[in-house]
Amino acid sequence: MKNSEVIELSTKELTERIDAEKENLIRMSLNHAVSPLDNPMVLNSAKKDVARLMTELRKRELSEKEQSNS
Numbered sequence: 001m002k003n004s005e006v007i008e009l010s011t012k013e014l015t016e017r018i019d020a021e022k023e024n025l026i027r028m029s030l031n032h033a034v035s036p037l038d039n040p041m042v043l044n045s046a047k048k049d050v051a052r053l054m055t056e057l058r059k060r061e062l063s064e065k066e067q068s069n070s
Contacts, residue, residue, distance in 0.1 A: 018053045
């Protein structure tokens with residue numbers, strides 16, 4: 001997932017996507033513990049996607065807070 005795709009999401013879609021991606025990451029890591037994945041780099045990619053989503057959400061929260069204080 002690219003940053004440009006993340007920015008286009010609404011805040012509600014962003015929170016839903018974070019929950020879905022976290023759940024997917026947990027499922028993949030458990031599956032990897034039981035039987036190795038074909039490509040374990042998928043785990044790193046999923047972690048980075050979650051981080052991108054959470055960063056954008058936090059950025060929006062801070063900008064909202066800044067606007068309300070002004």
